[in-house]
Amino acid sequence: MPETNLADTYRDLRRELHRHPEPAWCEFYTTARLIDELEQREVDELRYGPEIHGDARRNIPDTATLSEWRERAREAGAPDAVLDHIGEGYTGVVAVVNRGEGPTVALRVDIDALPITEADGDDHHPAAAGFRSTTEGYMHACGHDAHATIGLGVLDRVLDGEFAGTFKLIFQPAEETIAGGQSIAESGVVDDVDSFLALHIGLDHPSGEVVAGIDEFLAVRQFEATFEGESAHAGARPEDGDNAVQAMAAAVQNLYGIPRNSAGGTRVNAGRVGGGTASNIVPEEAFIDGEVRGETTHLMEYMWKRAERVLSGAATMHSCEVDIERLGDAPSAHSDAVLVDIVDRVARRTAGVESVVDHDSLGGSEDATYLMQRVQQRGGLAAYVGVGTNHPGGHHTPTFDVDERDIAVGIDLIAGVVADLAADESE
Amino acid sequence: MPETNLADTYRDLRRELHRHPEPAWCEFYTTARLIDELEQREVDELRYGPEIHGDARRNIPDTATLSEWRERAREAGAPDAVLDHIGEGYTGVVAVVNRGEGPTVALRVDIDALPITEADGDDHHPAAAGFRSTTEGYMHACGHDAHATIGLGVLDRVLDGEFAGTFKLIFQPAEETIAGGQSIAESGVVDDVDSFLALHIGLDHPSGEVVAGIDEFLAVRQFEATFEGESAHAGARPEDGDNAVQAMAAAVQNLYGIPRNSAGGTRVNAGRVGGGTASNIVPEEAFIDGEVRGETTHLMEYMWKRAERVLSGAATMHSCEVDIERLGDAPSAHSDAVLVDIVDRVARRTAGVESVVDHDSLGGSEDATYLMQRVQQRGGLAAYVGVGTNHPGGHHTPTFDVDERDIAVGIDLIAGVVADLAADESE
């Protein structure tokens, strides 16, 4: 494979973002840092704060958590004015470049990180090379630091190149909680878009491989179920308690036991649970932060219906109440063949690309599907592109990392597609 | 019932302690406040810090938690010198009064609070009268604020009265985590004690009732079980995960299902549980803070043996490892008849006491049993006394409260017993 190197400026940016992982809706520092980059460039419009979000943002952390991350961002150097404008977690930023007549092309990259403690062994490159997460317990374990960097790289190509039309670069927050995509979509930011692109690095595709159009996103619904019972002294009056932890445990056991479906893949996860206060008190409260998925929205709804019954029955068993709150949702979506063909064509001429796969299923979920649907419903086209990279650990694990050379491949590829889209139009 | 009133000074102290609930090993403010009271009195010895603790303190919170509570105490006015001497959670204080020839009598009162959010309705007296907990999430929900106040009241009577002998007043920390009693016992503080008294207010006995000797303490063992599996992306690679939350839930379900025992009462509680990090990640870690109890140590050990098997089997089921750490323990103990008879005699002449019960089972656990055993093994006598009070909510619930007049009854009763013990000896 011909040597492909990432320019220092992009490498430094990626590593700085990697050092500052921020979870969904708390990307204060990341947003400020990207705004700083964008302000150094000839961007025509720079939008952020409430104006790029819809009315119904979901899954917002509580005020104390937002404040904590905002303070952390402030201490790390984010300007007060920017933080004030972001306000109560209206993170993310959209840059618009107007270059006369031509199509409106949008690129969406996501910017949030995960509540995972990063590996610190010498065989984990970010640790060995000194850019491991500085916030214990949080980590860019899904490559969004690379995505944001690719976004900026593509913008630079658009600014430096022959592009004719309008280019919108969307740095989207809160992908991991499948909340940001819908919020951005509802703001109308992509309503005039002709061609929409989103991308993901890795996904078990090796360095040198490109997936021209990813499909079969798992539809997903995230929820929080809160069980409320009655506390009691566990030694003196156990019979007075209605044990919320017993209800929660029964629910966990049976959520995973929802029948498989012959119509296609399904998923369920009780990803974060908790309950109770001390070993000698019958627990009064417990919760499950969970999700269900399906290869189609129908399959996801099948899982949801069964999950609701399990949660409700588990509460009944232990005389508890359960409150089920739906948090994020993402539908299925598909990549348009016309766009996929263009990505395929460009990929075959891009340095560092050795194989092109036309089609792959994600096997996961993505709230870019909200934006794809929004564009497609208004007559535009959409494609979701995969950029391979040799990642040592799996996505969402402590040893995840990307080969930085593949960030350069991603920039070349997407910039090429954007250029071709404008050129095709002008023919 | 003849009117019994609590002197303002004791009422104020009780309410101030109620306002400042501190959990086990974090009683920095409480200890400092009591030291301040003791320093205003003619006490011969005042011991606190590491010297009143054994080597093997258990169930100590982590350094960050200790620091947080120490800072809170400092802000509330606790002197730096005292806090420094308390150090890493060596809370509690022992006061000694020497009054010539006579028996050595010890009184133990406990001082820690619970992780419970106090009720704030108008029908909850501490809220209505303005002395509700100022630390959200923590509460004196077991009457230890009253116990500490009774302790100081008895000390005052000893100082003012005819007492001949040695009186030791022990303010013990960390009763709720059954850790403080053993620690104090192992320091040797009670090794020379002839008569040992401990007390509890409430326990479902109404105002005006005294239990001369409580027995049948449930033996207890607290533990923390930590499950470790393997994380994975819940959508893309669920099969790569070894789900620690599934293991934990299976354990909870089956811990509560340990067979009842015909030889006597048993208990089990998974009082605090948690696991996982986010809804889209297969949980890698989970934990149970739990406890088992039995009417005898043998019954507790029966529960423990079964619990270990459940925890181990649950881990196996989901390819996880489980680490089981024993935290606090307390044995059974009994009240000596000779002492119980004296308490009974004194109670019958104490104003405000309308009925005397010779004997009752606790139905809970108490680490005073460590101190009782220590004294009894060295030839001394011990009794655990109950002072009734009309408490609106149960112990360990958000609406627990005591009738303050019963604090006065407690002082009169115990002071009377201490006086009689000295007088009996001199006859």
Next chain:
Amino acid sequence: MPETNLADTYRDLRRELHRHPEPAWCEFYTTARLIDELEQREVDELRYGPEIHGDARRNIPDTATLSEWRERAREAGAPDAVLDHIGEGYTGVVAVVNRGEGPTVALRVDIDALPITEADGDDHHPAAAGFRSTTEGYMHACGHDAHATIGLGVLDRVLDGEFAGTFKLIFQPAEETIAGGQSIAESGVVDDVDSFLALHIGLDHPSGEVVAGIDEFLAVRQFEATFEGESAHAGARPEDGDNAVQAMAAAVQNLYGIPRNSAGGTRVNAGRVGGGTASNIVPEEAFIDGEVRGETTHLMEYMWKRAERVLSGAATMHSCEVDIERLGDAPSAHSDAVLVDIVDRVARRTAGVESVVDHDSLGGSEDATYLMQRVQQRGGLAAYVGVGTNHPGGHHTPTFDVDERDIAVGIDLIAGVVADLAADESE
């Protein structure tokens, strides 16, 4: 201990009954065999069939099962006329002896066996001595064969002795399913009884020990819960099934997890469960034959209320329906002190008795309590007597057996009590 031997006639009878264990309501052979014995004696009345039962017999096996056991009895030699009169499981028999003026004294012994496969090792006496159960899967594992024999022995003493009054000997069926006691009680058979006696052999008391009055019977309720879901092909259409076995398993897990109660002992058992038809079919049906108990009726009702919720919630979880049928019930009861004193007095002069315990708790349940209550409510007295025996295996286990010499002790003891009751009256 002075040698006590059991007369050959009684030993032979006991062993014959042991060879022919019959479960509740199916005691066709046993009843016929006892009637044969009674007909050889000068009994004034001999009642059996529907007339000794109330209207609301519960827990009756289905017709096919009844027929099977009736046929088995016929093949073993039971006369057709007797079997016809017993009809649809109206098993058991009452013998009445009128001996002029005097009190009415009743003795109740139970006659049913259990669905347990008897041990066949050489160390199991019935196997070694050739009187092991001839019906595989069933066994006299609770000593009712000895009880019936004692009953006949006492009758012989009454017939041979000075007894003045009326003696009623009740051979009660269906004790193990706590159904026979209520049925006999409701027939009115004991409504004129002045002194009522029931007895049990063993109960962990050794040979030579007598318990003059057993108390603290656990109140009990037996139930059958039937779950109904929807079947489906487990490979091709798992999603179409509503899995009754999953519902049942969730119920089992959580029934055993009903909180312990500080007010006293409780029990729960899912003693027989089943469901489904083949490994490749999602199970449409499942059932639990279970029971709850409590040291008081109140505690049993606490368990019942919780159990109903668990069963209902478990069904909801898996979209099944559950039908909960209450089968047998037995209340608590107590032995009257006056009767207990007489038993105590007689026991102390009975050969083979070395120690007399006035009082013991059963720790199990017994539907003799229905008869005891019936007598006590009408002004009579009742006592439940324990006759110790060294039994190798526990009650309800495959190696249970009795020392036959203790059957002789039981006859002497109870016959003595009956004699004294009549004698006391005539004084």
Next chain:
Amino acid sequence: MPETNLADTYRDLRRELHRHPEPAWCEFYTTARLIDELEQREVDELRYGPEIHGDARRNIPDTATLSEWRERAREAGAPDAVLDHIGEGYTGVVAVVNRGEGPTVALRVDIDALPITEADGDDHHPAAAGFRSTTEGYMHACGHDAHATIGLGVLDRVLDGEFAGTFKLIFQPAEETIAGGQSIAESGVVDDVDSFLALHIGLDHPSGEVVAGIDEFLAVRQFEATFEGESAHAGARPEDGDNAVQAMAAAVQNLYGIPRNSAGGTRVNAGRVGGGTASNIVPEEAFIDGEVRGETTHLMEYMWKRAERVLSGAATMHSCEVDIERLGDAPSAHSDAVLVDIVDRVARRTAGVESVVDHDSLGGSEDATYLMQRVQQRGGLAAYVGVGTNHPGGHHTPTFDVDERDIAVGIDLIAGVVADLAADESE
């Protein structure tokens, strides 16, 4: 659709078989009835009994069950000589027709029924038309009665037609327990086969539709897990029990909770479970008859590995032993394109066929795959053909039925394929 009718002789046979459903290895009557039919035809060889089976038959019912079904067959008219030759469940029969030079073509049809109680409503055709199952609790709920009839119909065409070569008709037992296919394969019966055909009716394909080659059989493994604990009196000594039903229930809960797999579909079912003997005895034994499946053998092995851990951990939890016995197994297999093309060609000219699907996945399992593999490994070809029918209820449900006209379609189709295979060869 042009009217297609089933000749009376075939309809009568199908209905008679439907009236006499027999489970795996118990097809005594069915085998005898088919032998009777075959003996009326000019068949060159007729083989049955041990000679058509391998050494390692699995999943054989116990002797009592075999005897019971053999007796039932005898009462229904099966000749003693035939029953004697079938012996201990060596059911099934193979007919061979030699017609000179030409290929060896085999057709396999299965003949066993299921333990399902057939619907008896008027809307269930077999009930309304008087050929409902005469053996309560058993039913031809998967169409094997139609398969056997199609087999005989094809034989008649071969006998009546121009066929040149060798035709083997295999009536295979024990498909539902995935045991018969392997046994027949190991006898060597298909070792000389050039073209192998198997068929299934229904499978959610409507009347008029043919699937030329079914693929993606789920690999499957059936097992029986037996838990053994310790019994005890549930009231008097619950602590002495090691509860096998609790272990079984924990296993069921967690078997269904084995993680889904992103590599493809998986299945798990605890299809038949049971345990315990009576409500007042702590259950000593319990069992699960279950199965795991996967779209590939690798996925099935993934499920198996996890299932073993769950079963083992569940036993540990409740101090029980578990014995896991592997019963039937079936691998994946594929239909050969050459054969599929021929089926497709013939189907398009067959009356009553309106649409032909080249390929479909089964979504279930089939032990015909053993025979397919055996033929393919020796150089032969194999195809598994689907014949649509409008079936009111799903496979393995009480209302399953077939449209009898589709039996005629099946005969025409398969007979046509057999004819073409011989004709092609001779070209």
